[in-house]
Amino acid sequence: xxxxxxxxxxxxxxxxxxxxxxxxxxxxxxxxxxxxxxxxxxxxxxxxxxxxxxxxxxxxxxxxxxxxxxxxxxxxxxxxxxxxxxxxxxxxxxxxxxxxxxxxxxxxxxxxxxxxxxxxxxxxxxxxxxxxxxxxxxxxxxxxxxxxxxxxxxxxxxxxxxxxxxxxxxxxxxxxxxxxxxxxxxxxxxxxxxxxxxxxxxxxxxxxxxxxxxxxxxxxxxxxxxxxxxxxxxxxxxxxxxxxxxxxxxxxxxxxxxxxxxxxxxxxxxxxxxxxxxxxxxxxxxxxxxxxxxxxxxxxxxxxxxxxxxxxxxxxx
Amino acid sequence: xxxxxxxxxxxxxxxxxxxxxxxxxxxxxxxxxxxxxxxxxxxxxxxxxxxxxxxxxxxxxxxxxxxxxxxxxxxxxxxxxxxxxxxxxxxxxxxxxxxxxxxxxxxxxxxxxxxxxxxxxxxxxxxxxxxxxxxxxxxxxxxxxxxxxxxxxxxxxxxxxxxxxxxxxxxxxxxxxxxxxxxxxxxxxxxxxxxxxxxxxxxxxxxxxxxxxxxxxxxxxxxxxxxxxxxxxxxxxxxxxxxxxxxxxxxxxxxxxxxxxxxxxxxxxxxxxxxxxxxxxxxxxxxxxxxxxxxxxxxxxxxxxxxxxxxxxxxxxxxxxxxxxxxxxxxxxxxxxxxxx
Numbered sequence: 001x002x003x004x005x006x007x008x009x010x011x012x013x014x015x016x017x018x019x020x021x022x023x024x025x026x027x028x029x030x031x032x033x034x035x036x037x038x039x040x041x042x043x044x045x046x047x048x049x050x051x052x053x054x055x056x057x058x059x060x061x062x063x064x065x066x067x068x069x070x071x072x073x074x075x076x077x078x079x080x081x082x083x084x085x086x087x088x089x090x091x092x093x094x095x096x097x098x099x100x101x102x103x104x105x106x107x108x109x110x111x112x113x114x115x116x117x118x119x120x121x122x123x124x125x126x127x128x129x130x131x132x133x134x135x136x137x138x139x140x141x142x143x144x145x146x147x148x149x150x151x152x153x154x155x156x157x158x159x160x161x162x163x164x165x166x167x168x169x170x171x172x173x174x175x176x177x178x179x180x181x182x183x184x185x186x187x188x189x190x191x192x193x194x195x196x197x198x199x200x201x202x203x204x205x206x207x208x209x210x211x212x213x214x215x216x217x218x219x220x221x222x223x224x225x226x227x228x229x230x231x232x233x234x235x236x237x238x239x240x241x242x243x244x245x246x247x248x249x250x251x252x253x254x255x256x257x258x259x260x261x262x263x264x265x266x267x268x269x270x271x272x273x274x275x276x277x278x279x280x281x282x283x284x285x286x287x288x289x290x291x292x293x294x295x296x297x298x299x300x301x302x303x304x305x306x307x308x309x310x311x312x313x314x315x316x317x
Numbered sequence: 318x319x320x321x322x323x324x325x326x327x328x329x330x331x332x333x334x335x336x337x338x339x340x341x342x343x344x345x346x347x348x349x350x351x352x353x354x355x356x357x358x359x360x361x362x363x364x365x366x367x368x369x370x371x372x373x374x375x376x377x378x379x380x381x382x383x384x385x386x387x388x389x390x391x392x393x394x395x396x397x398x399x400x401x402x403x404x405x406x407x408x409x410x411x412x413x414x415x416x417x418x419x420x421x422x423x424x425x426x427x428x429x430x431x432x433x434x435x436x437x438x439x440x441x442x443x444x445x446x447x448x449x450x451x452x453x454x455x456x457x458x459x460x461x462x463x464x465x466x467x468x469x470x471x472x473x474x475x476x477x478x479x480x481x482x483x484x485x486x487x488x489x490x491x492x493x494x495x496x497x498x499x500x501x502x503x504x505x506x507x508x509x510x511x512x513x514x515x516x517x518x519x520x521x522x523x524x525x526x527x528x529x530x531x532x533x534x535x536x537x538x539x540x541x542x543x544x545x546x547x548x549x550x551x552x553x554x555x556x557x558x559x560x561x562x563x564x565x566x567x568x569x570x571x572x573x574x575x576x577x578x579x580x581x582x583x584x585x586x587x588x589x590x591x592x593x594x595x596x597x598x599x600x601x602x603x604x605x606x607x608x609x610x611x612x613x614x615x616x617x618x619x620x621x622x623x624x625x626x627x628x629x630x631x632x633x634x635x636x637x638x639x640x641x642x643x644x645x646x647x648x649x650x651x652x653x654x655x656x657x658x
Contacts, residue, residue, distance in 0.1 A: 041449055104631060112638035116395070120591040123584055124630025131624040248456070248580075255453045286468050293457030297443070300454060304446055 006281040011159030013277040019165040019234060021273025022172035026227035027250035028257075028265040029179070030097065030220035036196040036260035037216045040115055043122035044100045046247020047129035048221050052093035052228025053238035054133065057144045059088040072149035081147055085232075086171070090225035097221025098214055100125050106210070126243075134240040141239040144232045168230040175226055176266065179219065183262065188215050196260065249276070249289070252296050258306025267307060323597065323642040349505055353498045362613040369497040372569060374609040376504035377562050382589040382605035383511050383598065384558025389587065390595035390644070391524070392551040393531035394444070395452040397583050398459030401439075402432040402556040404578035406563020408466065411478035411573050421484035421492075421568040425561065432560025433553045440552035444545060447534075459583055467575040477574025481567050492568075500569050507565070511558055512598055523550055531596075585609075588630060594640030603641055 006013070030045035060066045064081055073081060104121045112118075148167070152160040183189040191212040194202040203209055231246070232238060249272060257268025272292055279291035299307060333341065356367040381403060388396045409428035413419050419427075443454045467475055484492040490499040518524050526547040529537035538544050567573050585608075593604020611629070612622045633641075 035449075041452070107635050108638055114595075114639060116389070116587075116591050116595065117634055117638045120588050121631055121634035123588060124627045124634065126627070128624060128627030128631065131621075131627060135620050135624065248460075252453065252457070255450060259449065287464070290461050290464050293461055296457055297454055300446055300450055301442065304450065306450075 003282060006278060009281060011157040013281055014274065015159045015161060015165060017274035017277035018270065019168045019230075019273070020277065021270035022168055023227045023230050023234075023246075023269075024250045024253045024272055025266050025269030026172060026175065026223045026230070027246060028254040028269050029223035029262065031251050032254040032257075032259050032262060032265040033192070033216050033220045035254070036262075037192060037213060038105070038109075039260075040105070040118050041122075041251070042100075042217075042220070043119060044104060044125045044129065045097070045220065045224055046243035046250075047126050048093050048097045048100065048243075049224045049228050049231075049246055049250075050133065050238070050240065050243030051096050051129065052089040052225040053232050053242060054137075054142065055092040055225070056085045056089040056229045056232045057142055057238060059085050060145055060147060063088075066145040066147060068143050068145055070145045070147070073147050074149075078147060082233075086226065086229045089229040089232075090222045093225025093228060094218045094221035096129075097217045097224065101214060101217040105213075130240055130243060137240055139240065141237050144236040144238070146236060148233065164233050168234060171226070172230065175223065179223065179262070182219065188212070192216055249292065252292055255306055256296055256299055258303075258308040261306070261308050264306055264308035271307075323594070323600065323645070326599070327645070346509065350502060353501060360614070362610075365613055366497060368501060370610070370613045372497060372500040372504055373566065374613070375606055376501055376508065377566055378586060378589060378609040379602055379605040380504060380508050380511060380562045381559055381586050382593070382601050383508065383515065384555045384562070385586050386590050386596065386598070386601045387515060387518075387527070387558075388551050388555040389590055390597070390601065391519070391531065392527040392548060394548060394551065395448065396455045396552075396555070397452045397580070397587065398439075398455035398457070398462075399555065399559055399586055400578045400580065400582040401455075401459040401462040402436060402559030403563040403566070403582065404459075404462050404466065404575075405432045405435050405556075406560035407567040407573045407578070408472060408478070408563075409560070410564040410567035411481050412472060414482050414568070415478070415480075420482065421564065422487070424568075425564050428564035429557045429560045432556045432563065436553045436556025437549065440549045444548045444552065456580065456583070459578075459580055463575050463578050463580075466578070473574070475575060477572060477577075478567075479572050481571045481573065483571065484568050500565070504565060507561055514554075515598060518554070523547055527551055592630065592633060592640055594642040594644060596644035597640070597642050600640050600642030600644070607641075 027045065027049055030048060031042055034040060034042035034045070060081065063084070066081075072078075100122070104125045105118055108118050108121055148164055150162050150164050152162055153166060154161050183192060188211075191202070191207050192215065194205065194207055195209060195212050199209075202212075227250075231242075250269070253268040253272040254265050255268070256272060257264025257266065259265075272295075275295055276288050276292055280288045283291065303309075330338065330341070352371055353368045355361070361367050362370045381399065384402075385396065385399045388394050388399070406428040409431050410421065410424045413424050413427060414421070439455070439458050443451060443458075446454060466472055472478065484499075484503075486492065490496070490502070492499045526537070526542045526544075529540065529542050530544050530547060534544055586605075589605040589608050590601050591604075592608055593602065594600025608626070608629075612626055615622050615625065637643075
């Protein structure tokens with residue numbers, strides 16, 4: 001145990017932790033929204049993230065012809081390349097997520113009430129996607145070209161706020177506000193809240209359940225895709241097994257806050273990002289994921305439904 | 318009327334008298350013991366010796382699937398960290414075999430006891446949680462065990478433990494690389510003991526309590542079932558089976574490292590249980606045997622075999638949502654009500 005690093009690097013760790021936390025929040029949406037509506041662990045969401053990271057890099061390398069050696073871009077060119085990567089990752093992840101719902105969940109929902117069946121079917125999809133990408137990439141990690149020159153904008157209390165970290169935080173907040181408006185103000189959002197409150201009654205009230213569920217998967221996938229883009233921008237590398245590692249962390253974040261609850265995912269994701277950064281400073285990076293799980297166990301022992309409890313209908317970001 | 322293999326089998330069993338039942342069990346056991354004879358036939362596995370495939374993965378995974386079935390299938394507790402008990406058993410064998418010079422059979426009870434103890438500790442802490450919260454906490458427990466092993470130089474860290482002793486020659490059976498069938502027969506004996514234990518428990522108080530808890534926890538509690546106690550029982554039983562599998566695995570492979578005990582193993586075993594048919598012993602065995610055998614049989618597809626494994630899971634779950642051999646439906650009225658969803 002070594003607290004000196006924690007104390008000397010505290011501001012930097014906090015900034016990094018918040019950035020990582022926002023990535024977790026966005027992935028956690030894919031778990032928590034689906035859980036809110038279907039009461040199912042959306043196991044394949046981790047692979048939706050993985051595909052988003054690859055989509056984002058491939059758009060930069062294949063569509064715009066950048067390579068690892070490319071010089072960072074500036075001006076208008078930078079803006080539209082980054083936007084294309086972000087939107088591309090969001091759209092592709094969203095579509096994969098909807099496809100996962102159709103393949104893994106839709107038919108099963110009609111014929112069985114056994115939730116484990118859907119879990120195994122989702123695990124099947126998850127293995128299929130991860131293995132497919134592993135074969136296509138020959139298990140090799142894929143580096144992302146550094147399009148954004150990572151300059152330090154300001155230094156607050158000794159913490160360097162890099163432009164990519166600021167970008168993650170700003171865009172994540174914008175996306176979460178959009179999500180809040182969508183869930184609370186639109187007709188489809190009302191449908192999602194109704195289904196998560198009471199599935200049967202919502203159906204009786206004439207809500208098109210399949211449409212609502214597809215939308216939930218789409219929105220969750222879009223959030224996960226955005227997280228994939230941010231991850232690629234900050235960490236600049238991806239590999240076929242990335243989904244598994246980040247997925248477990250994001251799921252932990254969702255449970256920490258209270259799964260099914262968007263506000264909970266927000267708090268849980270940020271808390272987990274910070275905890276992971278601080279604990280790796282104290283105990284060393286190899287203990288990082290253990291601390292997260294230990295905290296999770298402790299929280300669940302005292303608050304068995306997560307910090308905020310589970311309910312999507314009172315969702316406020 | 319669709320053909321239902323489980324009902325068909327159950328009918329034959331129900332109509333048979335005592336002696337016919339003994340005969341059937343005997344034929345079945347003899348057939349299982351003579352499986353190594355299938356080497357070099359169509360069933361042979363390319364690249365890996367068939368008889369050692371019978372032990373690992375088929376035999377070991379079948380045993381663990383049976384243990385997990387008590388937890389997930391019979392009592393309805395979703396445990397995603399089952400590999401932890403397997404790891405506890407294996408590490409006990411590795412450490413005690415080296416330091417105390419105990420042979421496998423002497424380590425076995427200790428390994429099982431330690432696995433049960435860890436099941437008891439984990440269960441006591443987390444079994445008040447419900448459903449998916451239990452799943453993530455058990456998952457976390459599995460990872461905690463693995464990462465702790467990975468970061469503890471005292472137990473070999475990432476290098477693991479090497480040169481674990483094979484079991485000694487017992488009743489004239491040699492246990493070494495040239496005699497893989499001894500391992501297979503050993504695991505078969507343990508599997509048979511486990512099946513008998515599960516069958517005995519199932520028709521007695523713990524089995525009824527598990528069934529009640531699985532169907533409706535709250536009603537079970539109102540009816541006076543001590544749900545906490547019986548959940549703990551199920552957990553500890555599953556842990557014991559996992560520990561036994563771990564001890565045997567360590568002494569066969571002579572080498573263990575934390576990376577063997579990944580989360581994937583827990584998920585695979587859960588997949589075997591659900592694929593075969595939760596709660597039904599024969600379904601679980603069929604699921605485990607098929608799903609651990611197929612990847613070995615199609616090893617010539619080398620790279621694509623896990624891809625196909627994933628595909629098989631998706632297709633089979635869609636075709637047979639309750640598994641290959643589902644359990645007997647005892648909750649007709651309730652399931653009808655839920656089907657209206």
